[in-house]
């Protein structure tokens with residue numbers, strides 16, 4: 447197999463990654479960087495105008511893998527997060543501002559447009575000469591004893607370990623016989639990027655409305671990305687507005703916090719759901735990213751979880767590889783499942799609770815939410831513990847997130 451080329455015919459390899467989204471690309475780069483022969487199966491991606499807030503652990507992992515250096519010119523630091531109760535309800539939570547400096551960090555993380563992140567990842571994968579097949583997998587046949595076969599139109603890949611990074615409707619997940627638990631919310635996220643008259647001061651502003659959060663996240667310069675969660679008909683209505691109408695509407699919803707706004711090209715609509723696979727690995731197939739878990743775009747957890755998946759499976763596979771062992775052996779996959787369970791479940795539950803507490807009209811729940819934020823605002827150690835756990839969960843710090851190579 448010639449590195450870096452588009453693969454044809456029958457190929458045998460140690461690892462294959464199915465899916466060229468950010469979780470798949472990071473998995474392929476981490477495995478290749480650990481010296482594990484890896485084939486990337488990744489059809490061309492559709493345009494993506496979203497941005498991703500990457501927390502410090504993710505930035506450390508990307509830096510260690512030689513990716514972040516290509517992201518720096520396009521990334522804006524997130525030095526503070528402001529939570530504003532804009533529900534208009536009788537019981538409103540106090541405004542809370544979290545500052546990264548309080549826990550000794552320059553920034554909680556950085557926000558970057560997905561197109562720049564993907565370009566940096568593609569560039570690194572090419573520099574590492576990761577062999578690639580630029581088409582979708584048509585079938586994945588489990589043969590647990592010796593390897594899994596991934597069938598494509600013009601190639602067939604047999605691998606000891608298959609990383610299923612093929613998104614929320616994962617073929618790999620079905621092939622492994624893994625189910626998922628899904629809950630849809632009566633909410634849709636409208637996403638776009640915009641320019642504004644006033645500086646954002648490296649501060650994310652999250653307005654909690656009774657339909658969901660309205661979040662402005664800094665981009666370099668006087669630009670921000672917006673994730674505006676609404677009920678589906680209202681989201682459709684806003685998405686159909688002219689640029690001028692929408693700019694005014696967003697400025698109004700932001701209470702003119704950042705002055706005059708001008709929306710840019712490219713609007714996205716994403717129905718909100720939470721979905722978790724019933725297992726994260728089985729029969730030589732390990733699931734990463736949205737193939738394993740989808741969480742609503744609240745508190746910037748989705749891809750940060752996905753990158754921890756990628757870092758952990760690469761670390762476990764690298765340990766097996768160094769022992770001349772089987773990178774897809776049952777004990778590697780069992781450890782992967784065990785190491786991801788608490789992190790993924792606790793984040794999914796926390797985001798679900800936060801989101802539902804915004805939607806409810808039930809007074810005691812509103813009171814509890816207000817009281818929690820009041821306590822967080824007034825009790826320093828609780829505040830700092832929450833911030834630390836938010837950016838870097840104590841229970842799940844793979845080597846890459848600590849700045850060490852897999």
Ligand SMILES: Cc1cc2nc3c(=O)[nH]c(=O)nc-3n(C[C@H](O)[C@H](O)[C@H](O)COP(=O)(O)OP(=O)(O)OC[C@H]3O[C@@H](n4cnc5c(N)ncnc54)[C@H](O)[C@@H]3O)c2cc1C
Nearest residue numbers: 465467468469498499582583612613735736743748749750
């Ligand atoms: C509005 C919004 C805002 C968000 N903001 C943040 C944020 O600020 N921070 C954060 O951490 N997360 C955020 N997220 C979550 C983040 O976007 C996702 O977690 C991330 O995109 C998932 O990446 P992935 O690689 O797992 O999946 P995807 O990006 O869905 O990639 C899957 C890939 O698999 C490919 N594929 C599918 N089927 C096959 C097949 N059969 N063969 C080969 N390839 C296949 C697809 O073509 C695709 O390229 C946000 C999500 C939304 C909706």
